[in-house]
Amino acid sequence: MEKRLNVFEKGQSALKSLFGAGGYLKKSPVETQLQELVDVRVSQINGCAYCLDMHYKEARAKGETEQRLYGLNTWRETPYYSDRERAALEWAEAVTKCDVSDAVYSQAKAQFSDEELIDLTLVITNINTWNRFNIAFPNTPGTYTVGQFG
Numbered sequence: 606m607e608k609r610l611n612v613f614e615k616g617q618s619a620l621k622s623l624f625g626a627g628g629y630l631k632k633s634p635v636e637t638q639l640q641e642l643v644d645v646r647v648s649q650i651n652g653c654a655y656c657l658d659m660h661y662k663e664a665r666a667k668g669e670t671e672q673r674l675y676g677l678n679t680w681r682e683t684p685y686y687s688d689r690e691r692a693a694l695e696w697a698e699a700v701t702k703c704d705v706s707d708a709v710y711s712q713a714k715a716q717f718s719d720e721e722l723i724d725l726t727l728v729i730t731n732i733n734t735w736n737r738f739n740i741a742f743p744n745t746p747g748t749y750t751v752g753q754f755g
Contacts, residue, residue, distance in 0.1 A: 612742040620738075624754070626731045633724040635717075638667055639690060643697045643725070644732045646677050650701050653736035654746040659753075660732075666751040692716035693725055700729045 612620070630640060641664035648656040661674055676683040680694050696713040699705040713722055 609742050611744075612738050613744070616738075616742075623731060623734060623738075626727060627754075630724065630728055630731065633721075633728075635693075635721050635724045635728065638664065638669055639693055640728050641667060641669060642673070642677065642690060643693055643728050645674060646680070646694055647697050647701050647729060647732045648736055649678055650698065651733065651736040651740070653739050655739040655744040655749070656732065656736050658746040659749040662749060662751050689716045696722075696725060697729045700726060701733055 631637070633640070641660055644660040645657065645664060648660060664674055665671070673685055676685065677694075680686055680691065686694070692712045692715065695709055696705075699709045713725075717725060
């Protein structure tokens with residue numbers, strides 16, 4: 606098997622916009638912990654081991670519980686997510702799968718302002734892009750340390 610290039614070493618120019626989006630989202634009114642939950646859920650859907658490792662660690666460092674992280678695959682059946690978190694997770698799944706119904710949109714709009722919904726969508730599309738980069742150009746899961754990318 607051919608060794609794949611390291612996108613973090615070779616793709617700095619291309620990745621600048623993604624890092625810029627991440628910087629913008631740090632100032633977003635969408636809560637950081639909620640962003641991490643969304644990052645984990647989308648990474649589960651896409652099967653990105655490196656991003657799962659990263660965002661589990663980041664979420665734990667920001668105070669998220671293991672129970673809530675372990676339950677993300679089955680969030681609909683668990684009692685420990687708020688209505689706002691449930692709307693965000695539903696929105697994340699729908700946007701990731703490119704299947705946003707009017708019902709899902711209405712549920713999201715009931716929980717998020719216009720600015721927040723735009724920012725939440727950017728969280729989702731940003732992690733989807735990172736997932737695809739890390740699947741195409743794999744990094745070793747388990748090597749990420751909290752705060753590694755700022």
